[in-house]
Amino acid sequence: MLKIQELSKKFGGVHAVEKFSFEIKPNHITGLIGPNGAGKTTAFNLITNFLPRDKGEVFYKEELIKKSSAYKLVKKGIARTFQQIRIFPELTVKENLLLAMSHDYDNWWNSFGNIDENLEEERIMELLKEVNLEKYLEEKAGNLSYGQSKLLEILRVVATNADLILLDEPAAGVNPTMLRIVEKLILGLKEKGKTLLVIEHNMPFLMGISDEIIVMESGKFLCQDLPEKVQKDPKVLEAYLGG
Amino acid sequence: MIEYIFSLIIITSIWTLLAQSYNLSFGLTGLFNLGHIIFYGIGAYTAAILNTRYGIGFFPNLIFAALVSGAFAAFFGLLTLRLSGHYLAIATLGAAMIATVVATNWVSLTNGPLGIRGIEEPEFFGKIIQADSLEFVVLMLIIVVFCNFLLYKIFNSPFGRIQRAIKDDEIAVRAVGKNTFAAKSWSLILSAAFAGIAGCLYTHYRLFLDPSIFALPEIIILILMVVVGGRGNFKGAILGTILVIIIGELPRFIGFPDNIIGATRNLLFAALLIGTMFTRPQGLFTFFTEKE
Numbered sequence: 351m352l353k354i355q356e357l358s359k360k361f362g363g364v365h366a367v368e369k370f371s372f373e374i375k376p377n378h379i380t381g382l383i384g385p386n387g388a389g390k391t392t393a394f395n396l397i398t399n400f401l402p403r404d405k406g407e408v409f410y411k412e413e414l415i416k417k418s419s420a421y422k423l424v425k426k427g428i429a430r431t432f433q434q435i436r437i438f439p440e441l442t443v444k445e446n447l448l449l450a451m452s453h454d455y456d457n458w459w460n461s462f463g464n465i466d467e468n469l470e471e472e473r474i475m476e477l478l479k480e481v482n483l484e485k486y487l488e489e490k491a492g493n494l495s496y497g498q499s500k501l502l503e504i505l506r507v508v509a510t511n512a513d514l515i516l517l518d519e520p521a522a523g524v525n526p527t528m529l530r531i532v533e534k535l536i537l538g539l540k541e542k543g544k545t546l547l548v549i550e551h552n553m554p555f556l557m558g559i560s561d562e563i564i565v566m567e568s569g570k571f572l573c574q575d576l577p578e579k580v581q582k583d584p585k586v587l588e589a590y591l592g593g
Numbered sequence: 594m595i596e597y598i599f600s601l602i603i604i605t606s607i608w609t610l611l612a613q614s615y616n617l618s619f620g621l622t623g624l625f626n627l628g629h630i631i632f633y634g635i636g637a638y639t640a641a642i643l644n645t646r647y648g649i650g651f652f653p654n655l656i657f658a659a660l661v662s663g664a665f666a667a668f669f670g671l672l673t674l675r676l677s678g679h680y681l682a683i684a685t686l687g688a689a690m691i692a693t694v695v696a697t698n699w700v701s702l703t704n705g706p707l708g709i710r711g712i713e714e715p716e717f718f719g720k721i722i723q724a725d726s727l728e729f730v731v732l733m734l735i736i737v738v739f740c741n742f743l744l745y746k747i748f749n750s751p752f753g754r755i756q757r758a759i760k761d762d763e764i765a766v767r768a769v770g771k772n773t774f775a776a777k778s779w780s781l782i783l784s785a786a787f788a789g790i791a792g793c794l795y796t797h798y799r800l801f802l803d804p805s806i807f808a809l810p811e812i813i814i815l816i817l818m819v820v821v822g823g824r825g826n827f828k829g830a831i832l833g834t835i836l837v838i839i840i841g842e843l844p845r846f847i848g849f850p851d852n853i854i855g856a857t858r859n860l861l862f863a864a865l866l867i868g869t870m871f872t873r874p875q876g877l878f879t880f881f882t883e884k885e
Contacts, residue, residue: 424770436765438758443597448751449758450769510769 351376351545357406366392368569379546381556390549398430429512433519436501439492446491447474459480476503481531499529514545520563521552596725605838606737607794612818612834614743614787620824624762628685631692632662634806636789640796641709651715651797652838662789663782670778678701696804702785724798748827821869823876
């Protein structure tokens with residue numbers, strides 16, 4: 351589904367990501383872990399073209415992803431969330447989601463007119479009901495709580511209809527009740543045939559939902575295995591706990 | 594007195610259109626473009642040159658002014674829209690200063706500092722509509738209301754939604770698959786086209802045009818109108834324009850000597866801007882237009 355070969359990025363003299371290679375299978379949830387500063391988010395940025403890569407290649411469904419504008423990847427079926435929540439606070443919850451799903455508007459001329467958005471609204475309500483946010487349909491996104499904003503950001507990615515979803519710390523700062531909703535949402539996406547790559551520091555959460563785990567350390571690939579094996583791998587323990 | 598009232602309505606109408614056009618790119622999309630006055634000036638010069646040299650009348654000139662300003666904005670956008678925030682502001686402010694220099698020194702085209710005279714008044718089915726007449730007021734109002742209607746549709750369309758999202762977070766807009774460069778370019782082009790129409794209205798009202806149309810104070814007044822009204826707030830830009838023009842006329846009514854009216858007006862504008870920024874940075878007119 352997604353194949354990364356020798357991905358590299360330097361910031362000045364620092365190798366943020368160095369010859370990082372891995373592959374993820376379709377309809378799997380793959381966790382990406384590593385200590386702080388391991389280069390996980392940089393790798394996400396390189397895969398999704400939010401940062402230009404110095405070297406390396408990204409293949410999605412066997413197709414080489416060129417270094418081009420980030421927005422084009424969504425049309426190919428790759429979408430992502432961010433470590434810091436990026437919702438549109440001045441737009442309503444409904445507008446946040448409409449923006450993600452309104453592919454008819456890619457024709458600019460259409461986007462000036464009044465397009466019937468009833469069909470989209472039905473889908474939006476379905477999405478919101480999955481995470482109990484339906485009563486906030488017309489609420490400004492900026493008025494949502496932190497956890498609700500996280501959910502909205504994930505829903506927005508879902509609304510793009512992408513097949514490959516990259517989630518950057520979806521459980522960070524989320525209370526236990528909300529965490530269960532996030533977990534249910536992610537597992538539900540897998541059931542619908544989506545493939546997910548998830549960065550997360552909440553190990554019990556990630557190990558519970560992942561089919562496989564990739565470990566990064568100092569910008570490099572350390573290992574890739576089943577969650578139960580990764581947790582016992584001495585190299586991983588050393589990377590996290592130090593010598 | 595009636596001529597003064599007519600003149601005030603006409604000037605307010607033109608500024609309303611100009612401020613609303615600026616509200617599209619600056620208010621809705623969040624482009625900190627300090628060169629918007631260039632598009633107004635280009636529209637004005639397009640109308641003046643086409644009218645005095647080729648005899649093209651007011652109504653075709655409205656379209657030509659919009660097209661030329663919009664085309665220039667497309668080129669201007671290619672050069673500047675990769676920039677954002679303060680960088681964009683400085684680059685566009687520099688462009689506004691260059692525009693003044695060009696208008697002053699390209700004498701063969703603009704007649705330089707002496708300006709262009711002999712611009713004709715609008716003609717409607719053979720009847721000349723004189724500036725400061727009731728017919729002229731009605732004509733201006735019809736055009737400005739129609740343009741504002743089109744802008745209102747743009748503000749409230751899916752296109753407008755993308756622009757508001759860009760103002761919130763451009764990176765997130767890219768993350769949902771939208772081409773933000775194209776969206777910002779369209780915002781600038783449309784904004785410039787309406788500014789060009791406002792410039793054409795100005796030209797055919799004043800019947801004289803010189804490079805002072807590009808002057809820096811005009812940009813400040815424009816920013817004031819949009820900020821006071823509330824950036825991105827459609828009704829706010831109209832109300833902000835009316836308020837700024839009324840405040841600008843106050844010194845005349847209070848009876849200030851002519852030689853200090855200009856300075857007093859600037860003081861009042863500065864006080865209004867500072868007061869707004871301190872008390873209601875979201876705009877003075879968002880109380881009853883919050884839903885927008």
